[in-house]
Amino acid sequence: MPLTAESAAQQIQDRLKDIQQQIHIVDEERRRAENSISTLVRSLQTNNAKVKPLLKASMLETSQEEATIRAALAKIHEIRSIRNERRIQARNAGNKEAIRRGALMKMVQLSAQTLPLFVSKPGERAPALCGAIPAEGNYVAKVGDNVAALAKGIDEEENWILAEVVQFLQRQNKYDVIDIDEEQKDRHVLSKRKVIPLPLMRANPETDGHALFPKDTVVMALYPQTTCFYKAIVHRLPATATEEYDVLFEDSSYMNGYAEPLPVAQRYVIAYRPTKKGASSGSGNLSSA
Missing domain, CATH: 2.30.30.140 (SH3 type barrels.)
Structure with missing residues (x-):
């Protein structure tokens, strides 16, 4: 059943209310966990025999806080899905949006910045389409991706x-x-x-470094302020979840064959795939791209 504008707006509003409630719960859980940790630290300092039950209580409270945060993140993902579904329906109905070049580039950048961050649990490895991890062979991208x-x-x-x-x-x-x-x-x-x-999630460099391209890897990256991917080399990896790669785009106008490093978001850095005629290899002067 098609999602109407009214029902989409109501669904989004309901989820925003849920997120607001979960934020308050997280705040309460965090204060409670901090108090428990303070009590635990004091017990450790005084060799109190109640350390073990206090430790278990702290771990439980931390797990509850994590579960609430993950639930809030799930609601955010649902909102993104609802908005995307409405946009696709509008396009299929023949409604065309006239987006200026500058606005389009901002949308491209915002899409990368708001890409969900994969938060791994202990012992868990990042899944396919997280950071540099490619899709599985039988994967089919969804409509709107x-x-x-x-x-x-x-x-x-x-x-x-x-x-x-x-x-x-x-x-x-x-x-x-x-x-x-x-x-x-x-x-x-x-x-x-x-x-x-393209990646559906960002990898957290602090916990899932294995899901990032190593330094000096040959990749394809979206050249800033364009909608084309060009051959590049990873110069510097992101150090935090909000940072971007620094990449060196292939450019024959430079003596070493590569331009100065430019920042590119995780979402737009993918494995290099050569073409028959070297298309999108970045050959030539990219400074005017």
Whole structure:
């Protein structure tokens, strides 16, 4: 059943109320946990025999706080899904949004900044499509997901562009995607091997460094203020969950063949995939890209 604007707004409002309640609960749980930890520390300092039960209580309270935070994050994810569903419905109904270039670039950047952060539990490893971890072989990107797509332009040259999935054609094993660039808005039907799903979650460098590309890895990265992916080398990894990679884009106008480092968000740094004619390898001067 199609989601109406009214029902979508109500669902979002309900979830915002839930999040507000959960924030208050988290605040209470945190204060309680801090008091328990303070009591535990005092007991350790005085060799109190009640240390073990106090430790168990502190661990339980911390787990409860974690569960509440995860529940709030789940509500945020639901809100994103509802908004995305409404946007897709509006597009399918023929409603076109005219987005200026500057606004589009801000949306691209905001999408990367608000990408959910994977918070691992002890012993848990980051899943597929978290940071640098690729999708599994049988994975199919969902309608509305952003992908890197190897598409032909006006000059018939193939380039890796930022696109959105319109549908997956099961029988043909092909994607129907649309260029997110408002100036183009071209539709492309591409084989699955010409479409790379983008990360659905950010990796936390402090807990899941294995889910990041190592330094000096050859990758494809979205060149700042464009909607095209180019060949680059990882120069510096993000040190915190909010930081970006620094990458060196291939550029023949520099003596060493690479430009000065530029920041690119985790969402837009993906495994390098060569093309037949070296398309999107970043050859040439990218300073004007």
